[in-house]
Amino acid sequence: MKPIDKFIRTYQSVIVSASLLVFCLIGTVFGVAPSLLKVQELAGEIREISGQTTGLQKKLDALTNLDEETLRRQLTIVLSAVPAERSFPTLFETIEGIAIQSGVNVEQMHLTGGTTLATPSATKVSAADKKLGTRTVPFSVTISGSLPAVQQFIALAPKVRRLLRIRTFSIAFPRDVRPLTVAIEMDAFYEPLPTSLGTAITLLPALSAADDVIITQLGELPLITQDNGDLPPPLIGRVKESPFSP
């Protein structure tokens, strides 16, 4: 009998047991452990997708519960206060309307600050506008009228739907010459509409109580311009027919 055969015959059961143990070890290292990691990874993915699905369901419920007509009406109000573009016609119309209501004459009106004619989204936001948090059209208006009328104009200007801000003004009160002539530097606010939506999983913002207060406040301000109440064409969720169209 060869020595090797003799060894195998003597330790046969030990060899079988040891081989099985090695098999178990290899199975654990190359089979169980990677599968366990894969399952763990899958569990993580399930958690993530489950979270996303819950978020999507909430978003869908929120969107379904929103009344589109109310939203449109509220957006029309807010857009008439801060339009999506400079909207010079509504600006001139508003100043003229305030002047008529307060009884002053508009002598001159200048657009100041090198107003560019580029599309609003292409213009750079100035440091002052960044600080303010919105874009502005700076302009100056020279008005003439009695002191109460001028006071009325200054009081009324920040209280109309096309939001305006008085930056500076100076009044000289001559003893003999009437009416007064006053130069007022003002800003009109505008801000381009957002042009892109987030992905479907992007959380939907909710209108806070403070937002509702602002919308109500704006709705109560007198609208001097002849607004037709139409919303601008939607920029979001629309594919342009021509990529070169504005």
Next chain:
Amino acid sequence: MSNSEINLIKKDASSFRKLAFLEEKLRIATGWFLGLLFVAGLTIGISFLVMSSRMKTLESRKIELTKQINLQTVKEGILLSLKERTGIAGKALDAAKPWGKLFTLLGLIASEANYNALSIEESGRVTANIYLGSIDEAVVVVSNTISLADEKMLRSPQLISFVFKEDGIVQLSLSFHPAL
């Protein structure tokens, strides 16, 4: 010893006992390990199948929800625009100071007829030139200004100039930040 010979001498009994003991232990350990491997494999396999099925369900649900949300992009766009614009309008409302209230405040400092000039700087600082008939009137104006500052209706008042003219007229230049 040649191959044809038989060794009848009894081997050491303790070495047989040790080997038998080792064999027994190894057999038990092997049984346990095989059992554990089988159970682990089965558990992992079942978990994987269950999780894959759950994953497929969730993915199809996600696709379905995404489709339904995409059908409402216009509404979502309006809401996003409204939310963004409301914030901007709020900032614009804050920036638009109600300067009309200034005239009420000026009336509390001096009579309207006494004002000669009025200017508002971009920082919101108001400078007023006032002509008064006597020093006593000037004292009243300064006193009124201080009282209004005490009442927090204006802040950081400054007397920029005080000119007493030959004809008894006093020319005051005041500046302050109104609390509008």
